[in-house]
Amino acid sequence: MIWNAIHLALRAIERNVLRSSLTTLGIVIGVAAVIAMVTLGSGATAKVQADISGLGTNMLQVHPGQGMRGGGTRSAAPMFKLSDVDAISTQISGIRAVAPYSTQATQAIYGNINWSTVVIGTTNDYLVIRDWPLASGRQFSPGEQRAGSSVCVLGNTVYETLFGHQDPLDQYVRLQSISCRVIGLLTAKGQSSFGTDQDDFVLMPLRALQRRLAGTTDINGILVSARDDVSTAKVKADLERLFRERRHITKGKDDDFHVMNMQELVSTLTSTTRVLTMLLGAVAAISLLVGGIGIMNIMLVSVTERTREIGIRLAVGALERDVLTQFLIEAVVLASLGGLFGIVAGLSAGAIGAHALGVPFVFRPGIVLVAFAFSAAVGILFGFFPARRAARLNPIEALRHE
Numbered sequence: 001m002i003w004n005a006i007h008l009a010l011r012a013i014e015r016n017v018l019r020s021s022l023t024t025l026g027i028v029i030g031v032a033a034v035i036a037m038v039t040l041g042s043g044a045t046a047k048v049q050a051d052i053s054g055l056g057t058n059m060l061q062v063h064p065g066q067g068m069r070g071g072g073t074r075s076a077a078p079m080f081k082l083s084d085v086d087a088i089s090t091q092i093s094g095i096r097a098v099a100p101y102s103t104q105a106t107q108a109i110y111g112n113i114n115w116s117t118v119v120i121g122t123t124n125d126y127l128v129i130r131d132w133p134l135a136s137g138r139q140f141s142p143g144e145q146r147a148g149s150s151v152c153v154l155g156n157t158v159y160e161t162l163f164g165h166q167d168p169l170d171q172y173v174r175l176q177s178i179s180c181r182v183i184g185l186l187t188a189k190g191q192s193s194f195g196t197d198q199d200d201f202v203l204m205p206l207r208a209l210q211r212r213l214a215g216t217t218d219i220n221g222i223l224v225s226a227r228d229d230v231s232t233a234k235v236k237a238d239l240e241r242l243f244r245e246r247r248h249i250t251k252g253k254d255d256d257f258h259v260m261n262m263q264e265l266v267s268t269l270t271s272t273t274r275v276l277t278m279l280l281g282a283v284a285a286i287s288l289l290v291g292g293i294g295i296m297n298i299m300l301v302s303v304t305e306r307t308r309e310i311g312i313r314l315a316v317g318a319l320e321r322d323v324l325t326q327f328l329i330e331a332v333v334l335a336s337l338g339g340l341f342g343i344v345a346g347l348s349a350g351a352i353g354a355h356a357l358g359v360p361f362v363f364r365p366g367i368v369l370v371a372f373a374f375s376a377a378v379g380i381l382f383g384f385f386p387a388r389r390a391a392r393l394n395p396i397e398a399l400r401h402e
Contacts, residue, residue, distance in 0.1 A: 013334065030284065030285065037284045045270050077256035101120055101222070119202045121204055121207070132187065157197055295382050331383020
């Protein structure tokens with residue numbers, strides 16, 4: 001019975017291919033839009049998670065000041081000192097690595113090539129925390145870090161700009177007034193989802209930057225990495241308590257520093273992108289309802305056109321439920337065909353959009369199944385009224401219909 005109804009539905013669709021195609025177009029667009037939007041949103045979420053995870057494993061950042069306040073101003077506060085770094089290492093448990101750093105904007109010069117970049121003075125633990133391996137060369141030796149030797153490790157952007165495809169190791173790059181020997185090259189990480197070039201910097205020992213470029217012993221920030229078995233929330237609380245003590249902040253007064261937990265940032269950003277993805281999917285789903293109205297409209301037209309056919313079926317013994325099933329299945333078949341084509345179009349659009357936006361293509365079978373099921377449900381919902389109208393026709397009146 002069901003297969004016979006499906007066969008009749010396909011024959012009716014085949015008789016009016018163009019009209020059926022235009023009818024299902026709304027469903028195709030709706031399903032495709034939902035799948036494409038959710039796919040791109042999932043890709044954006046994965047991209048954000050990967051970029052922030054690439055900043056470091058279980059990382060926390062400690063900075064002087066209270067961060068950005070209203071109006072975009074940053075509160076002033078004393079810089080950190082090396083004694084603060086030593087205090088973290090000795091007084092806080094669960095720490096895997098600690099890396100102080102200071103930054104200085106400068107010109108990197110090699111031969112007749114000049115490039116504006118940033119020099120980061122730090123220790124080898126910076127690369128450990130950032131999970132950043134070397135492409136070639138080596139890290140700073142203990143003696144170079146203690147003495148503040150003029151050696152440096154290049155980010156990939158600086159390397160390609162200054163050296164092209166030449167080997168940079170043991171070559172000398174001028175940073176402002178000092179000549180720095182290149183001892184290493186970092187692997188490329190590329191552009192982050194925030195639009196910044198992660199490879200545009202030069203690393204050198206912290207003491208070298210302080211003595212030769214900055215002229216101070218200030219530390220702009222401290223990176224802290226927690227062990228895998230230790231909660232970053234606990235380490236954050238310990239850091240806040242330690243710095244309140246060291247900076248003599250009494251109870252009731254605001255901190256003049258801030259600690260950023262990268263896992264909290266990941267959670268906040270991913271929840272934001274997921275909400276946006278849901279909103280985009282909901283907006284796209286509206287077109288499915290529009291497509292459903294189109295199906296109801298065309299089914300009503302079909303009932304009117306086939307009134308005499310319906311009367312003949314009822315006159316020769318067909319039951320109302322047989323006619324109801326026939327037209328209901330016809331509506332469901334139309335919607336399901338639109339759903340299938342919409343799945344193909346949506347996945348194709350999602351793949352093209354992901355490539356264009358530079359985000360990973362994340363296939364979510366769940367949303368594909370939901371979109372297809374929803375398209376079939378739309379066929380049932382909007383096809384029921386025309387089908388019931390056909391089933392309730394009076395056979396005698398239907399046979400008189402011209």
